[in-house]
Amino acid sequence: MTPRQQQAWAARTEHDRRDARTRALLLAAAGRVFARHGYGPATIAGITTEAGLSRAAFYVYFASKAEVFRVLAVQVRDAFLAAQEVPGTDPDDPYAVARASTGAFIAAYAEHLPLLALFEQQALCDHEVRELWTEIESRPLRRHARYVRRLVKDGRADPVVEPLALARAVGAMSTTWARLVAADPDVYEDAVRDVTTMHLHLLRVTPRDGSEPPDGSEAPPAPRAPRPDAPRSRPG
Structure with a gap:
């Protein structure tokens, strides 16, 4: 050159x-x-x-206000999908995956809460936003359900309900606690601990070493955006 x-x-x-x-x-x-x-x-x-x-x-x-709004919706969708990609977490450790993915989801939901209601509202009249909103709602659930099915297939879990129902329940708990975190960021660690504990009880994970499963008492730190080159594990 x-x-x-x-x-x-x-x-x-x-x-x-x-x-x-x-x-x-x-x-x-x-x-x-x-x-x-x-x-x-x-x-x-x-x-x-x-x-x-x-x-x-x-x-x-x-080109327009509508376009920049749609780009923001894409960013939020990607943030929720990234919340299930937990870099540095052993994918074979369902306890660690549950803690990390729960913490990342709650953080993402709390951060984007002001825009989520707008996306849902705008989805009623904008088909592109509607498609993105559907992805925000459904893709994390489907991915979570696939992860639970894999745990069941590997003999690692015996969930109390079928996987998609479990994913919906954990998602609902996570969004409820995320609203509390949005109002008071100081409750983040408590929120992650509580939702993780309930998540693990619903999963009924079987420890490989026969020990008692952890209760999710230690919440992970508030997650940061993963580096593009970081190794990732995901529940799905």
Whole structure:
């Protein structure tokens, strides 16, 4: 590669990085504006003012308010799917997986709570948002149910109800406790401990060494976004 080609490549890379930062600023600002005002009253002008950018900058990345809203819905969907990918957790340890995935789900739900009601409402009139909302609701449940079926097949669990029903019950408990965490972040560890304990009781996991199963008393730390290259385990 010639020096001139190297300079052109470096300039393009730096431009791409600026693009990524600007787009991220607009998305973060849009999330705050939608959460604060709702979908209808939110405006592109309000989003750009919140981001400290020009209206022209907005249209470089998004064609409309509806488009940026859909992109936010995609981000939230991906956050809930990522909540079931627990990096650094032994996939053969159902206790660790239950604690880590419960903690990640509660954290994700509490973080995105202001937008979730808007997504559900907008899904009534926007088929693209409706498809995303359906994924937010159903894909984590299906993945969790598959994980439980695998535990049953391996002789590791004897759930008190069929796997999809168990996934729905744990999901409902997690969302209920996540609302408490959204109102008071200090209860996060207690919420994760309580939901994990109930989750393990519903699973009736069989310890491989014959020991008593843990009660979920130690909640994991509030999860961080996983690195793209991090090894991941998931309940499904």
